[in-house]
Amino acid sequence: MYITLDLESEEPIYTQLKHQVIAGIAKKELSPGEALPSVRSLAADLGINLHTVNKAYQQLKQEGFILIHRQKGVVVNPDGVPKADEGYWSELTSKISPLIAEAVCRDVSEEEFQKLCSQIYAGFQTKE
C-alpha cells in the first residue's frame, strides 16, 4: 500500500490520507483484517506529524473503514465496510448535486457524465 501526498494541494493532508486508504480498500489492494502502519511509522515515512495521521485514522474508524485496537494496532475492518445506509445516501447526494449542477450548466449530457462515472468505477473494480 503506497501512499503519496501532494503538499501543494488545497486538499488537506488528512483528507488525502483518508481517500487513499478508501481507494486501497475499493481496489482490493487492502484486504479485510489487513494491518495498516502505526500512526507513528506512517507519519515518519511520509514526513508529517503523528497527529495528522491520527486524525485521518480516527475519521476512517468513525466511518467504519478500519478498526483500531488499543495495543494491537490498526486493521482494515475484518467484517468489511458497513453497507450504504440512509445517512450515507443523504451525504452522497449533497456531495454530488453541486457537481451535476455544474455539469448541466456546461452542457454535459447525462450520458457523458455516466460514462465518466463508469470509467472511474471500472478503475476501482479492476484488480491492481
Place this chain on the structure above:
Amino acid sequence: MYITLDLESEEPIYTQLKHQVIAGIAKKELSPGEALPSVRSLAADLGINLHTVNKAYQQLKQEGFILIHRQKGVVVNPDGVPKADEGYWSELTSKISPLIAEAVCRDVSEEEFQKLCSQIYAGFQTKE
C-alpha cells in the same frame, strides 16, 4: 432567485452561495443576461458581510458563470456558461473519484450509483 444559508453547516458560506447560483442557472431559474443582486444588497439581505458575497461572485466570474460590469452590476453570462474543457473534466474526475471509491467499498453497484445521478440530473433539468 431565493438563496438560503445554513450557518451551522461546515460548508463555507461563500461556497454555499456559489452552489446556489450554479444550481439556479442549471434549473433555468436564472437566465443568461439576468441581473443578480449587488454585493451589498445581497449581503444585507442574507445578513452577511459584503466581502463574503464578493468572494463568491469573483470565483463565479473566474469560472465563467457570471460577468461583472464595473458600474452596471452582476449578470448571468449572456453567452452561456463555457462548455466543458479538459481542465473541467480533470477537476470533475478528481472530485468524483473519492465518492465512487467509497461507494465501491459500501457495495453500491454502478447501477445504483447511476440511478442516483439520474435522479439528480432530472431535478435540475426539469422546469420548476
Place this chain on the structure above:
DNA sequence: TATCTGTTATATTATAAATATAACAGATGA
C-alpha cells in the same frame, strides 16, 4: 451632486489544519 455600482485596502476575529513535545497505559518480547 448625491447615490449606486464594483473594487481595493487594512485590520481583526474565529476556526481549521498542521506541527511540536510530552506523557500515559496496556501489551509484547527479550
Place this chain on the structure above:
DNA sequence: TCATCTGTTATATTTATAATATAACAGATA
C-alpha cells in the same frame, strides 16, 4: 523485569482560511 511498541490524551504554537468590520476610491447615473 525492562525496554519497546501500540493508541491515546493533553497542551501549545504556527499557519492558513473564512468571515467580519470599516473605510475609501472611481466610474456611472439620475
